[in-house]
Every structure is written in structure tokens, then in C-alpha cells.
Amino acid sequence: xxxxxxxxxxxxxxxxxxxxxxxxxxxxxxxxxxxxxxxxxxxxxxxxxxxxxxxxxxxxxxxxxxxxxxxxxxxxxxxxxxxxxxxxxxxxxxxxxxxxxxxxxxxxxxxxxxxxxxxxxxxxxxxxxxxxxxxxxxxxxxxxxxxxxxxxxxxxxxxxxxxxxxxxxxxxxxxxxxxxxxxxxxxxxxxxxxxxxxxxx
Numbered sequence: 001x002x003x004x005x006x007x008x009x010x011x012x013x014x015x016x017x018x019x020x021x022x023x024x025x026x027x028x029x030x031x032x033x034x035x036x037x038x039x040x041x042x043x044x045x046x047x048x049x050x051x052x053x054x055x056x057x058x059x060x061x062x063x064x065x066x067x068x069x070x071x072x073x074x075x076x077x078x079x080x081x082x083x084x085x086x087x088x089x090x091x092x093x094x095x096x097x098x099x100x101x102x103x104x105x106x107x108x109x110x111x112x113x114x115x116x117x118x119x120x121x122x123x124x125x126x127x128x129x130x131x132x133x134x135x136x137x138x139x140x141x142x143x144x145x146x147x148x149x150x151x152x153x154x155x156x157x158x159x160x161x162x163x164x165x166x167x168x169x170x171x172x173x174x175x176x177x178x179x180x181x182x183x184x185x186x187x188x189x190x191x192x193x194x195x196x197x198x199x200x201x
Contacts, residue, residue, distance in 0.1 A: 028054070062112060068145040069109045075141030076105060079133060091117075095134065103130050105138070110150075114142060118153040135173050143189050151175050152184040 031043050031050045043051050073093070077084035082095040082102065095103045102125045106117035116138065119131045142149050153166055161169065167185065174191030 065112045065114075065147075066109065068147045069114055071145050072114060072138070072141045072147065073107065075144070076107075076134070076138050079137050082130075082133075095130075100125070103134060105134055107138075113150045114147055116149050116151045116153065131169070132173075135170075139173055139187060139191075142187070146189045148189055149175070149187045150181045150184060151186065152181075 027047070028050055031047050032054055034043050035051065035054065040051075073086065073090075076093055077086065079095065082097055085094045085096070086092075087094060087104075091106060091108045093105045093107065094101060095105070101122065103119065103121040105119050108115045108117065119134055121130050139149065151170055153170070154163070167175075170185055170187075173187070175185035175187045178186040180186060
């Protein structure tokens with residue numbers, strides 16, 4: 001049976017479908033960028049279904065990240081030997097042993113990312129591994145829900161570690177400089193921990 005006038009040569013139909021799929025993906029990416037730059041009316045007029053799909057996807061992503069954040073915050077409230085209390089703003093977790101307040105951890109959910117702003121330990125309790133324990137608990141909790149951690153941590157005045165010492169401390173737990181975290185560090189889920197963390201576990 002000879003091909004009809006509208007039949008495509010073998011292999012060409014598959015190639016065209018692949019090209020169409022590529023163009024659809026590029027159009028979706030274009031609309032996403034246009035929405036970010038305030039061209040909502042333009043996008044809604046020309047590609048209303050893509051706009052709806054992107055908004056639904058964004059909403060689902062936000063809900064997923066919020067759920068992960070809540071699980072991480074709940075997990076860092078369970079550090080053996082310490083009692084944790086979440087601060088009024090929900091962005092600081094305080095830790096106390098049987099006698100004293102010993103540390104706090106600053107955290108937030110910003111731009112759909114778990115952001116760690118720092119760990120502070122009372123001077124008289126430094127050198128006892130508390131900061132390592134808190135950070136280990138945090139990274140284990142983040143790994144459990146497949147969530148990366150963005151870190152923006154400046155030294156706490158003259159009483160804390162220097163910028164270089166802080167970076168070295170966080171490097172040991174898998175935090176590294178990355179283009180997605182300008183001015184800070186980032187830890188991808190499941191990053192291997194340092195020798196200290198492996199031996200301490």
C-alpha cells in the first residue's frame with residue numbers, strides 16, 4: 001500500500017512530535033519568566049491554560065515546602081538531653097538543659113527554601129559539642145524530607161567564631177558555596193558529612 005499525500009516518511013512523525021514537545025516546554029518556560037516580570041495580563045490573554053498550570057504547580061510546590069519545613073522544625077525540637085521551645089515568631093528554637101538556657105537556632109522559610117541564619121551557644125557551654133549536635137540534628141531532619149538548607153550566618157560579634165571559622169564549621173557538615181546562595185552557603189540533601197559527624201554518630 002503506497003503512502004497517501006498526508007502520510008509522513010518513517011521517522012519524521014516522531015521527530016516532529018519531539019520538536020513540538022520541545023517548543024511546548026520552551027513556551028512554558030517563556031510564560032513562567034514573563035509572569036515573574038509582571039506580564040500577567042499578556043500571558044493570561046495568550047496562554048491562559050499555561051498560566052493556570054504554572055500557578056497550580058507553584059501552589060503545590062509551596063505546600064510541599066511548607067510541610068517539609070514544619071517536619072524539620074518539629075525534628076530539631078527533639079535533641080537528646082535538651083528541651084526545646086519554639087520562639088514567638090516561629091523563627092528561633094531555644095534549647096535548655098536541666099539547669100540553663102544553652103543555645104538557640106535561627107531558621108526561617110523564605111522563597112520556598114529552608115534558611116538557617118545561625119546557631120548560638122552560651123559562652124560557658126561552648127566546646128562541648130552542642131552546636132555540632134544541633135546542626136547534625138538539623139541536617140538529618142532535612143535529609144529525611146529531601147530538603148536542602150540555605151545558610152546565611154554572620155559572626156555574633158566578638159564573642160563568636162570568625163567568618164572563616166564559621167565557614168569551616170559548616171563545611172564539615174556539608175555546606176558549600178554555591179551559585180544559588182550568593183553570600184552564603186548551601187547544603188544539598190544527603191551531602192556526606194565530615195569525619196567529626198560520622199565518628200560522633
